[in-house]
Amino acid sequence: MSPSSPLSRRTLLRASAGAAALTAAGPLLTACGGSASAALDPTAKPDLDGVTLKILANQPNALSFEYLRRPFEEATGAKLKVTPVPYDKLTAKAVLDVQSGAGQFDVFMYWYAAVGTLAEGGVIEDLTAYIKAHKDIEESDFLPSLYDTYTRYDGKRWGLPYDGDTHILFYNTEIFERHKVEAPRTWDEYNDIAAKITKDARGRYYGTIIEAQQVPVILGCDFANRLAGYGGSFLDASDAPTLDTPEAIAAAQVLFDAAPHALPTPLQIGFDQALPAFLDGKGAMLDFWTDFAKRAQDPKQSKVVDKWAVTTLPVGGDNTEPRTSLDAGFGLAVSTASKQKEAAAAFVKWATAARQNLLVLAQPDAGADPVRTSTLNSAAFRKNSPGSYEVVRTGLAGDPLPWPTVPKAPELLQTLVDELALGLQGKQSAKTALANTQRAWAKELKGASG
Amino acid sequence: MTARSAVRVPGALAVPPVAFLAVFAAYPLVYVIGLAFTDSTLARPLQRWTGFDNFRTALESQSFTGSLWRSVLFAVLAAAVQLVLGTALALLLRARARRPGLLGTLLLLPLVTPPVMVGVAWKLLLAPVGGALGGVLHALGLPGVNPLGSATGAFVTLVVIDSWQWTPFVMLLVYAALLGVPDDLREAAALDGAGRWRTVRSVVLPYIEPTLLSVVLLKLVIGFKVFDIVYVVTAGGPGFSTTTSTYDIQRTALQEFDVGGAAAATVLFSLLIGLVTSLVAVRRKRHEEVAV
Numbered sequence A: 001m002s003p004s005s006p007l008s009r010r011t012l013l014r015a016s017a018g019a020a021a022l023t024a025a026g027p028l029l030t031a032c033g034g035s036a037s038a039a040l041d042p043t044a045k046p047d048l049d050g051v052t053l054k055i056l057a058n059q060p061n062a063l064s065f066e067y068l069r070r071p072f073e074e075a076t077g078a079k080l081k082v083t084p085v086p087y088d089k090l091t092a093k094a095v096l097d098v099q100s101g102a103g104q105f106d107v108f109m110y111w112y113a114a115v116g117t118l119a120e121g122g123v124i125e126d127l128t129a130y131i132k133a134h135k136d137i138e139e140s141d142f143l144p145s146l147y148d149t150y151t152r153y154d155g156k157r158w159g160l161p162y163d164g165d166t167h168i169l170f171y172n173t174e175i176f177e178r179h180k181v182e183a184p185r186t187w188d189e190y191n192d193i194a195a196k197i198t199k200d201a202r203g204r205y206y207g208t209i210i211e212a213q214q215v216p217v218i219l220g221c222d223f224a225n226r227l228a229g230y231g232g233s234f235l236d237a238s239d240a241p242t243l244d245t246p247e248a249i250a251a252a253q254v255l256f257d258a259a260p261h262a263l264p265t266p267l268q269i270g271f272d273q274a275l276p277a278f279l280d281g282k283g284a285m286l287d288f289w290t291d292f293a294k295r296a297q298d299p300k301q302s303k304v305v306d307k308w309a310v311t312t313l314p315v316g317g318d319n320t321e322p323r324t325s326l327d328a329g330f331g332l333a334v335s336t337a338s339k340q341k342e343a344a345a346a347f348v349k350w351a352t353a354a355r356q357n358l359l360v361l362a363q364p365d366a367g368a369d370p371v372r373t374s375t376l377n378s379a380a381f382r383k384n385s386p387g388s389y390e391v392v393r394t395g396l397a398g399d400p401l402p403w404p405t406v407p408k409a410p411e412l413l414q415t416l417v418d419e420l421a422l423g424l425q426g427k428q429s430a431k432t433a434l435a436n437t438q439r440a441w442a443k444e445l446k447g448a449s450g
Numbered sequence B: 001m002t003a004r005s006a007v008r009v010p011g012a013l014a015v016p017p018v019a020f021l022a023v024f025a026a027y028p029l030v031y032v033i034g035l036a037f038t039d040s041t042l043a044r045p046l047q048r049w050t051g052f053d054n055f056r057t058a059l060e061s062q063s064f065t066g067s068l069w070r071s072v073l074f075a076v077l078a079a080a081v082q083l084v085l086g087t088a089l090a091l092l093l094r095a096r097a098r099r100p101g102l103l104g105t106l107l108l109l110p111l112v113t114p115p116v117m118v119g120v121a122w123k124l125l126l127a128p129v130g131g132a133l134g135g136v137l138h139a140l141g142l143p144g145v146n147p148l149g150s151a152t153g154a155f156v157t158l159v160v161i162d163s164w165q166w167t168p169f170v171m172l173l174v175y176a177a178l179l180g181v182p183d184d185l186r187e188a189a190a191l192d193g194a195g196r197w198r199t200v201r202s203v204v205l206p207y208i209e210p211t212l213l214s215v216v217l218l219k220l221v222i223g224f225k226v227f228d229i230v231y232v233v234t235a236g237g238p239g240f241s242t243t244t245s246t247y248d249i250q251r252t253a254l255q256e257f258d259v260g261g262a263a264a265a266t267v268l269f270s271l272l273i274g275l276v277t278s279l280v281a282v283r284r285k286r287h288e289e290v291a292v
Helices: A009-033 A059-076 A087-099 A112-120 A128-133 A147-151 A173-178 A187-201 A219-229 A246-261 A271-279 A292-296 A341-351 A354-361 A379-384 A389-397 A409-424 A430-449 B011-036 B053-060 B062-096 B101-112 B115-126 B132-139 B151-179 B183-191 B196-207 B209-224 B228-234 B245-254 B259-291
Strands: A052-058 A079-085 A107-111 A160-163 A167-172 A285-289 A308-311 A330-334
Touching (some): A052 A341, A059 A079, A059 A354, A087 A107, A087 A112, A107 A112, A112 A147, A112 A330, A147 A330, A160 A341, A173 A187, A187 A246, A187 A285, A219 A409, A246 A409, A246 A430, A271 A285, A271 A292, A285 A292, A354 A379, B053 B062, B062 B101, B062 B151, B062 B196, B062 B209, B062 B259, B115 B132, B115 B151, B151 B209, B151 B228, B183 B196, B196 B209, B209 B259, B245 B259
Parallel strands (some): A052 A079, A052 A107
Antiparallel strands (some): A107 A330, A167 A285
16 A cells, blocks of 8 residues: 555554444344334224235235235225235245344234244234233134144244145046046055056056155145154154154155155155146146145136045054144234234234135135134035035044144254155155154254253 | 655545445355354344354254255356357357357347246256156157156256356357457467367467366356256255255255354355365466466
């Protein structure tokens, strides 16, 4: 540097270091400062007229809010602004919205497995007092099979159920008749049918479609469906992992055994390939969410109209009672960064009421499933779900398998699907995959509690 | 030094660039390093000082260490393939015409296509049901062949897709360098009896070597950073076969919400990129010194 310059190298470095320290301190101070938004008043009666509520919604369910928009506006004068986000970005988007201080949303639609993550992260409001103060929420009407799982963490309620998702087994009746097979009752029968059809069809179509992309909501569902069928669980009552049990190992093994007979290649199959394949008649079986029935029967999308049926997910081992798994499923919660929390809570209460649940259940493109006993048992839902009603009812009214909802759930589920993927790839046995998962989960959960 | 150039520059003039550097360079770096040494989740960053725990966990993770080697392999393989193809195309283009014209524009199309669209297009092309490739293979009596279904097939497919997109970039840079090769050098080589291939090998390529080394450096960095096509086409699978470090870090941060772990992995990955690219940079510097 020229001696004539008033800026020495040292001065510049000092200035840079100072600026860097100041900028780096920003988030530290923010992290310590917490949210500036006022707490939710559980007994307040907000005037919703003229209010605009911003909702972060799961993409497949976003249309459901379009059906709620008009009645909500007529009832309250409030407007809804809905932002759809792919299911795998929902949690991250909600967390970042609050953590960054942006506060762009009032209501978060959340995947229930993330309830612990969101609650522990200070992203969603504790609604315990609000629910207690509003008896017209009719808590007892929420399906017992999912109410606590969807909303409860650390002894508090953090949201209300909105979409009660479960899987059922779809099968192509034309293919089944052609190959003279019947709907499987056990996972072993399922594998036998898949093997027979794939072998006989010689590449024209396949015995089953297994979506096994290494994502919790995809590969995780394959395993969870089988784990439910074998009567297993992810965690015990004390939140300790139960993945090294004979039921869990059998569930993984029966999944690995099915893969060679499925549409190639399961580890690369996601929703974008599985659904068109079934609708195109290229696959004989597919376990999927219940609302897929409406697409299968839509001639604009489907070549298998009137050529499909559904049944409960198969069972395995000593279990003989059909049992489904709570695969995905969403609730509504109030953002801690919202500046109109009372209005947001009022919308959550209104949108999850039986009347609104029935309203969205009637729409084929709303992606909605019952969350209340009254709507599950209603004549209207029965009428709107020809062919699948009894199967859906059996699943939701029974004892479905809940996924983990602890704060570490996203990490735990990713570990599980990573290990299962290695098993499906033939790199390790079912026993090893689940032993590794059990060890990793135990370590994570011990660390979390400690 | 003239009297005019000796005029003192007010220190305030340096504030904008210093502030710019602090905000856009120093801040992210300091913040990432801060995250790497703390227990940080997406919702609650900088919770607790954890020393080197995150680094230890990253280095013990087979998923991450495996991704490092895959990233190196991908970057080196893609750079090599694209350097050879791009140089060959540039030589052909240079031999045929002074200006690239319509052919050059067509060759550049993949480069200007957004990477996500490139991924989507290739995924549709390779889809086992309804995909163009699947249809051709089925017609040839090879039903059910899915190049993305095997570890090697998926990795090679990603290199092919990346090469399809980036070879025009290499071609463009090499073509520009070829334009700078003096004609008299070629003529001298011809007078000495060198054939076309010998001229290219012994005269043209050594002349443009600094450009080629710069291209390799750039392509290595781009290759290390590959994310879009991995995300869209293979999602890191099957298994971990195509999980590169960028994909693994994204997964750790935005799917597992372990931001501290992702930050430590980012620091380690950056060190690796620095190490690999510095080898090329050293070679380039030596070449410059020899040239001087």
